[in-house]
Amino acid sequence: MKEKRALKIAHFGRYGEGDTDIVRSMFLSLCNMGHNVQEWNTGTHPEWLYNRYKYRGGNGPIYIRLNHIHDKLMAFRPDLIICNAGGYTFSKKDIHWLKKNEIPVLGITLSDPDVMGTISKYAHRFTWHTTNSLTAYKEYKNRGFTNVYYMPFGIDDRFFKNRPVDPQYETDVAIIGHGRKDRYPIAEALCDNFNVRLYGNEWPYTHHSTGPVRGEDWFKAAYSAKMLVNFPRTIKGYTNIKVGILEAAATGKLLFTEYFNEMKNLFKYDDEIIGYSSKDDLIEKVRYYLQHPQEAKIIGYNAKQRCLRDHTWEQRFNKLFLELDLY
Structure with missing residues (x-):
């Protein structure tokens, strides 16, 4: 070689x-x-x-x-x-x-x-x-x-460094990304059912949104949430692996994203990340893992190790x- x-x-x-x-x-x-x-x-x-x-x-x-x-x-x-x-x-x-x-x-x-x-x-x-x-x-x-x-x-490697929970950012579920109309129904359902923080521009849910986070504030937001939700659709409507998947998985927090085949090339559903097929499916799964934090912790840990090993x-x-x- x-x-x-x-x-x-x-x-x-x-x-x-x-x-x-x-x-x-x-x-x-x-x-x-x-x-x-x-x-x-x-x-x-x-x-x-x-x-x-x-x-x-x-x-x-x-x-x-x-x-x-x-x-x-x-x-x-x-x-x-x-x-x-x-x-x-x-x-x-x-x-x-x-x-x-x-x-x-x-x-x-x-x-x-x-x-x-x-x-x-x-x-x-x-x-x-x-x-x-x-x-x-x-x-x-x-x-x-x-x-x-x-x-x-x-x-x-900066994304793998554990940070303590910051009370200013602490929440059950966080979405780190900008708001768009196609994302509003899921974000609204999450806000109606759980303690949620939305980080980004263009989110209309003012009680849950605090604007974008960058630098160390990004890490504080991600590491202070129990779970993170990702949206794989691009602005033009393609379903695609986006960098937010890797950023979220690297934190070791439980990550939710839609089911789609390309994702299987990077992570195993149910073992390393959690897939959802609809708004109701997501709400049900978030509720389940909030009630079963040890299972959530194991899956999040698996995703982090996969990132370290392969991504x-x-x-x-x-x-x-x-x-x-x-x-």
Whole structure:
């Protein structure tokens, strides 16, 4: 087996959700793996970007201005450039220049299948491209893409560190995510039946909602709830594995999500997470596990151990880098 080597990686990304943002988690995990990672935080330097058509939500192309970063980038001499989500890429001219200088570019998409309509128009320009969605991956393959890899979400080691219950956040059930109309019926039923906290924007249940939580407040909210509820549907209505599943499972709290087949690739229903098929089914199961806390604790523990064993970002990147023969 080829010996692994530390890579020099130029990492471009924006931390929209602050310190607990998924892109931040991936950057920290690359550092933890021993790679020499040059951080390009586009959230603090928007002048590095050119977004002619005002794309947002992971759509693109949003171009990284090579002429703005050239000197610092080339002084670093990266083995790899990562355009991490946000629709980021380089212009055709700049991609050609990078390839000519033997600097491969890895594009990472974290909002598929919702953004595939725009990303697929230029994903072929990357040396390699990853998608978070198995549905999108199969569609890329059907369209003849040969540079696309499936990389499901992972989690970084900060999420496994136990935190004490904070009375300010203590609750039976928590939903950490923004409100949407398709989520309202379940959230309302939970609020009517249990002690519930909703963390995010656009929740109309003012007695239960306190706005979004980021950074250490996220950890306080998650670790101070007995149970967490996840919604797997995307904004465009796809049922998809989302990063919230991994974040919740890593805490060791009992996690509820809808039943769907792709989830079985990551977790075992009833042994590591709890699935629900309807609003009434969820309410019944939450009530049962509140009355049987030891069972809930065992299942939550199993999910946390599964995350540690199989679902860290270090494991995701290591598998990918081996496939790409980067070591």
